[in-house]
Amino acid sequence: MIFTPRVVSIFMGFWDAIFGNRRRAPSIIAPYARYTDEFDQEIKAEDLDGVLGPLSSPAKLALDEAWAHFETGLTGWKTRTQVDALNHAATIRSSVSVHVLEDCCFGVLIDQSGSMRGQNMLLATAAADCLQNFVRNLGCTVEVLGFTTTTWKGGRSRQKWLRRGRIPSPGRLCDLLHVIYIDAESPSSGTGSWSFRSMLRPDLPKENVDGEAVEWASDRLKRLKQSRKFLIVISDGAPVDDSTLMENGGDYLSRHLASVVKEIEAEGRIRLSAIGISHDVTSYYSDGVVIKDPEELGSTLISKTAELLISVTEELD
Numbered sequence: 642m643i644f645t646p647r648v649v650s651i652f653m654g655f656w657d658a659i660f661g662n663r664r665r666a667p668s669i670i671a672p673y674a675r676y677t678d679e680f681d682q683e684i685k686a687e688d689l690d691g692v693l694g695p696l697s698s699p700a701k702l703a704l705d706e707a708w709a710h711f712e713t714g715l716t717g718w719k720t721r722t723q724v725d726a727l728n729h730a731a732t733i734r735s736s737v738s739v740h741v742l743e744d745c746c747f748g749v750l751i752d753q754s755g756s757m758r759g760q761n762m763l764l765a766t767a768a769a770d771c772l773q774n775f776v777r778n779l780g781c782t783v784e785v786l787g788f789t790t791t792t793w794k795g796g797r798s799r800q801k802w803l804r805r806g807r808i809p810s811p812g813r814l815c816d817l818l819h820v821i822y823i824d825a826e827s828p829s830s831g832t833g834s835w836s837f838r839s840m841l842r843p844d845l846p847k848e849n850v851d852g853e854a855v856e857w858a859s860d861r862l863k864r865l866k867q868s869r870k871f872l873i874v875i876s877d878g879a880p881v882d883d884s885t886l887m888e889n890g891g892d893y894l895s896r897h898l899a900s901v902v903k904e905i906e907a908e909g910r911i912r913l914s915a916i917g918i919s920h921d922v923t924s925y926y927s928d929g930v931v932i933k934d935p936e937e938l939g940s941t942l943i944s945k946t947a948e949l950l951i952s953v954t955e956e957l958d
Contacts, residue, residue, distance in 0.1 A: 671889070673852070673897040674812030680797040681817040683857070685824070686839040692791055692818065693844050700843050707763060707841040712834070715767050722768070722939035726775040729947035737954050739780060745950065746782035746825060746867040747772070749942075750858040752876035753789040753820070753840070754849035761918055761935050765875050766840045768939045773823055775943055779950070782867055784825035787840060788854035790847045791816040795884030813894075814884045817850060819857050825865055848882040851925075852897035859911050870911045871949050873942065874926070877918040899925050912949060916941055 682692050690696075696704060733742075749772060751757075751765050769785045776783045790796065796816035802808070822836055839845070855874060862870045880894035902925050905913050915922035915929045918938065922929035932941050 670896075671810050671812075673893075673900070675853075676802055676811040676814050677798050678817075680791070681819075682791060683819045684821070686787075686820055686822045686836065689820065689839050689842065689845070693842070696842065696844065703843045704838070704841055707843075708838055711763060711767060711837075711841065715763075718764075718936065718939060719767060719771065722771045722943060723774075725940045725943050726771060729943055730775065730779060733779060733947055733950050737950055741869075741953055742780040742950070744867050745776075745869045745871070745953065746862060746865050747776050747784075747946065747949075748825070748858050748862050748870075748872040749773075749783070749785045750854060750872060750874045751785070751787045751840070752849050752851065752854075752874070752878070753787045753846050754878065754881065755846045756878050758843075758846045761877055762841060762846065764935045764938045766837045768875070768942045769822070769840075770834050770837055771939055772942050772946060776946060781950075782825050782865065783823060784821070784861065785823040785837075786854075786858050786861070787820040787822060787845075788851070788857070789818050789820075789845060789849060790882065791818045793847055793883075795882075799884045810889055812885075812889065813850060813853070813882070814888055815848060815850065815882045817853060818847075819854065820845075825861075848884075849876070849878070849880055850882055850885070850894055851876065851880040852894060852901040855898065855901050855905070855913075859905055859913075862911055869953055871946075872905075872911050872913050873945060874913075874915040874922070875918070875938070875942070876915065876920060876922060878920050895925075902926055912952075914945055914949065916945065 684692055749769050751769065757765065773783045773785060795814050798816050799814050802811050802814055822840060858872055862872060880898050882894060886893055902913060905911055906927055913926060913928065915926040916938065917929060917931045918935050919933055921931055930941055930945060932938060
């Protein structure tokens, strides 16, 4: 049996549920904490070599193959998604004023964990590309972000924790990697599909700390001048980081994500939505859609965006 990060996470959850976590008092739920954030990275996609290192020859070949499939192998899928976008655009323009559309901004936050590797990531990349064209043509502002970790098994954060005596319940214990593919504050950002090429790097997908990623993406949107802000999260599973869960309990990251979502939804400054690929995002998000096949991602993302824009007019009425 192969013990993947998600298998370990599930096992940890069962172990804690049956036996309790013997490394800390079971009656106390510690608040979310970060052991350190000094090794976290927020970086533009074109600068990923500076964090992950240059791609090896096999990795370059794999990226080239993935990009070739992105450009030529998804023609039918892209055409169907673009037709959906055109149909929705006509409806939106007939009911939402240009002024209102220009006052809307969208953030798309993509889970780039190891389980997203392959078809899920390829179609998430293509869906993000279609979405950014769709909303920009309507006059809205958009940015596309991704989240993962720089390494497996905790990286420098865990090494620091080990050197300093392994304090119990240390909190989040990994090195976050937050990637900006399209920056809403940069007019020249993301002028073509090439902006998404780095999303298909084979060395990028690792762990996923969703709660902090949603906080990060939300904080970025709050800085923008538009008054109507929307964040759509695309994910295929619960938050997982082995290093963190082994020391804090199997539901540590999931509880934090639920808390973050609840706080953002209650605050009301950002309309938060999520699309789960074979993953029940409705256990975290009030506005969630679950799809069984990643092929559905493009049309689902477009229709969810259209629904959000139409809801603006309904609120005005």
